Amino acid sequence: MSMDIQVVVMAGGRGTRFWPLSRRTKPKQFLPIISSKTMVEETVERLMPLVPWAKVRTVANAQQTRLIRKLLPRIPARNLLVEPSGRNTAPSLMLATAAIYRENPEAAVIVLPSDHLITDTPVFLKQLESGAQAAVQERRLVTFGIRPTHPATGYGYIHVSAEPAAKHRGFPFYDVLEFKEKPDREQAKLFLASGGYYWNSGMFVWTPEVFAAELEAHAPDFHASWPKLLAALKKRNAAETARVFNGIPALSIDYALMEKAQAVLVCPSRFGWSDVGAWSSLLDVWKRDARGNAAKGDTIAVDSEGCLVFNPDKLTAVVGVKDLIIVNTGDALLVCRKDRDQQVKDVIAALTKGGRKRYL
Amino acid sequence: MSMDIQVVVMAGGRGTRFWPLSRRTKPKQFLPIISSKTMVEETVERLMPLVPWAKVRTVANAQQTRLIRKLLPRIPARNLLVEPSGRNTAPSLMLATAAIYRENPEAAVIVLPSDHLITDTPVFLKQLESGAQAAVQERRLVTFGIRPTHPATGYGYIHVSAEPAAKHRGFPFYDVLEFKEKPDREQAKLFLASGGYYWNSGMFVWTPEVFAAELEAHAPDFHASWPKLLAALKKRNAAETARVFNGIPALSIDYALMEKAQAVLVCPSRFGWSDVGAWSSLLDVWKRDARGNAAKGDTIAVDSEGCLVFNPDKLTAVVGVKDLIIVNTGDALLVCRKDRDQQVKDVIAALTKGGRKRYL
Numbered sequence A, B: 001m002s003m004d005i006q007v008v009v010m011a012g013g014r015g016t017r018f019w020p021l022s023r024r025t026k027p028k029q030f031l032p033i034i035s036s037k038t039m040v041e042e043t044v045e046r047l048m049p050l051v052p053w054a055k056v057r058t059v060a061n062a063q064q065t066r067l068i069r070k071l072l073p074r075i076p077a078r079n080l081l082v083e084p085s086g087r088n089t090a091p092s093l094m095l096a097t098a099a100i101y102r103e104n105p106e107a108a109v110i111v112l113p114s115d116h117l118i119t120d121t122p123v124f125l126k127q128l129e130s131g132a133q134a135a136v137q138e139r140r141l142v143t144f145g146i147r148p149t150h151p152a153t154g155y156g157y158i159h160v161s162a163e164p165a166a167k168h169r170g171f172p173f174y175d176v177l178e179f180k181e182k183p184d185r186e187q188a189k190l191f192l193a194s195g196g197y198y199w200n201s202g203m204f205v206w207t208p209e210v211f212a213a214e215l216e217a218h219a220p221d222f223h224a225s226w227p228k229l230l231a232a233l234k235k236r237n238a239a240e241t242a243r244v245f246n247g248i249p250a251l252s253i254d255y256a257l258m259e260k261a262q263a264v265l266v267c268p269s270r271f272g273w274s275d276v277g278a279w280s281s282l283l284d285v286w287k288r289d290a291r292g293n294a295a296k297g298d299t300i301a302v303d304s305e306g307c308l309v310f311n312p313d314k315l316t317a318v319v320g321v322k323d324l325i326i327v328n329t330g331d332a333l334l335v336c337r338k339d340r341d342q343q344v345k346d347v348i349a350a351l352t353k354g355g356r357k358r359y360l
Helices: A039-045 A062-071 A089-103 A121-138 A185-194 A208-218 A226-234 A238-247 A253-258 A279-284 A338-353 B039-045 B062-071 B089-103 B121-138 B185-194 B208-218 B226-234 B238-247 B253-258 B279-284 B338-353
Strands: A005-010 A056-060 A080-082 A108-113 A117-119 A141-146 A157-168 A171-180 A197-206 A264-268 A272-274 A294-296 A299-302 A308-310 A315-319 A324-328 A332-337 B005-010 B056-060 B080-082 B108-113 B117-119 B141-146 B157-168 B171-180 B197-206 B264-268 B272-274 B294-296 B299-302 B308-310 B315-319 B324-328 B332-337
Touching (some): A005 A039, A005 A089, A005 A121, A056 A062, A056 A089, A062 A080, A089 A108, A089 A208, A089 A226, A089 A238, A117 A121, A121 A171, A121 A197, A121 A264, A141 A157, A141 A253, A157 A185, A157 A264, A185 A197, A197 A208, A208 A226, A208 A253, A279 A324, A279 A338, A299 B338, A315 A324, A315 B338, A324 A338, A324 B332, A332 B324, A338 B299, B005 B039, B005 B089, B005 B121, B039 B056, B039 B117, B056 B062, B056 B089, B062 B080, B080 B089, B089 B108, B089 B208, B089 B226, B108 B121, B117 B121, B121 B141, B121 B157, B121 B197, B121 B264, B141 B208, B157 B185, B197 B208, B197 B253, B208 B226, B279 B308, B315 B324, B324 B338, B332 B338
Parallel strands (some): A005 A056, A141 A264, A294 A308, A299 A315, A308 A324, A315 B332, B005 B056, B056 B080, B141 B264, B299 B315, B308 B324
Antiparallel strands (some): A141 A197, B108 B197, B117 B272, B141 B197, B157 B197, B171 B264, B324 B332
């Protein structure tokens, strides 16, 4: 059987955790923090052995879509889906899935975030292919679970069945027992100790047909807009599409559908993954020197360890310091203790309050 | 009696302790680290109530002299004395004193470093005037001693007589008992406890006549060049002046003359003084916020204390950090623990070794 694999890359995210490099108009997916390419480029280009350019769609706002068109000119312009407004992932994925439904209701739609780090691409692509086969043949919603490496409290967890429900191309697929909200540290430790818990990666596969059926069964508030969305797309009426889109509840796809649907299959990841949540996470990604310093840009470290330096255009010298994040951009400099990088949001708050929009 | 007060500002110093702001071609005296003006401008302009521009001379190398001419255009060009080579302070002060000797052997020559911070200028000028009077009337070499505020190990100390040898304009002048090299911490504590010890400030007053006589009596190796220097200056022969200058031993005036002369008088300072020895010393100079942070440039401090930030053209955000020196210039960034700022020299060494001259 030859599958019709289509990909939707969600590139509409916003975020400030990589300030001062990330700005309102340049969230993480548009930053070259993993390599010299932006994360959205990395995300799309690593798929190329699996799908042709014509089968890649992106969902993002208008301004972001202009950026994507420049970064990834080989994606056909009609595949760059524009969110009429920012309404979380459920409306955006309904829009993208409806667009593919009109082309082929039985296509395997792979949904990927645009700002995750993936290592071991060959395995990743094999797993995507197995997920596509599972979605088509099992007629279920499929998601990828990340094997937890530590009791993280920043992710949702998925508890799965002891035995696989299916196997595709050598990979096991488990039934979901329960979606778990972000746990506290103690709970997370229990999850890791008991086994069978995976991080919710935000990567999915479904066919438009199954997606619509699951919506109808478990998310009627959302399904109410589905036929209208199809009709508006058929008419190629952007204003009507926007009207329907803006009427869909602004919720995440996890909350709107995945956690309610019964028939979700989970494929545990065998590839390397990071959601690159904040500056300090890059210490696990960039090459480090003998004393644990990692740098983009010419850096001299004297008696210093565990520092992350992003200052690609200038010389940086660190002397006698430890566990610092140092980020120097064209108009702003951040120096932050490694374990306090979540507090970058306090800087954003101060800038917002002070009306210094040029730095936001 | 009306005195002929003349000033020599020593602006030839080199130094790397304010890297990356200071560079080979821009040592501390040419940096605007105290105010928006450079230190050499501050040094000369604070004298203006005391001496006319025509009585101010500077001694510096050719490149530095071009900078001084731009910064201080009101100093007559003939007063900008160029050191033919860098040979420490004794040859430079012989050159400057000889130039004044030709004009008036009995002038009061006030010698000042160009890179010290002085507060309470009215008192400073009164003390300079009293020192000038003492030098002329007592026919002695005069120096100013800084009252030590802590057992510093980075300065030479001067041990003075219990009772003043003279008084001028209300200020006491003490005989020198002994010049002390930089002491260790224990010795310095003893100096402070016993009293009568002052830091050697590098500020002097003498008449050219007395200077020449003391040279002759205590520094014959130096005095050997004195008549030749006068002759070369009289002929306005730069090549000959340079030849004589380059024949004078390259030593500091302290070592060459002050420590050997018997007749030195010391006037204890009543003005505020700092030699601004490294970045951390500016924490005592710049205005600090409630948590002890001091900044030049727009700075947001979140949960941070005791930091010194120099980043005048950009925004700086510090998060969760303590006691850091952060200096961002056009091409280089320094992040240094406050108590390690002496190690900036290790950065300079690494740059020199690595052949990265553009940053030196």
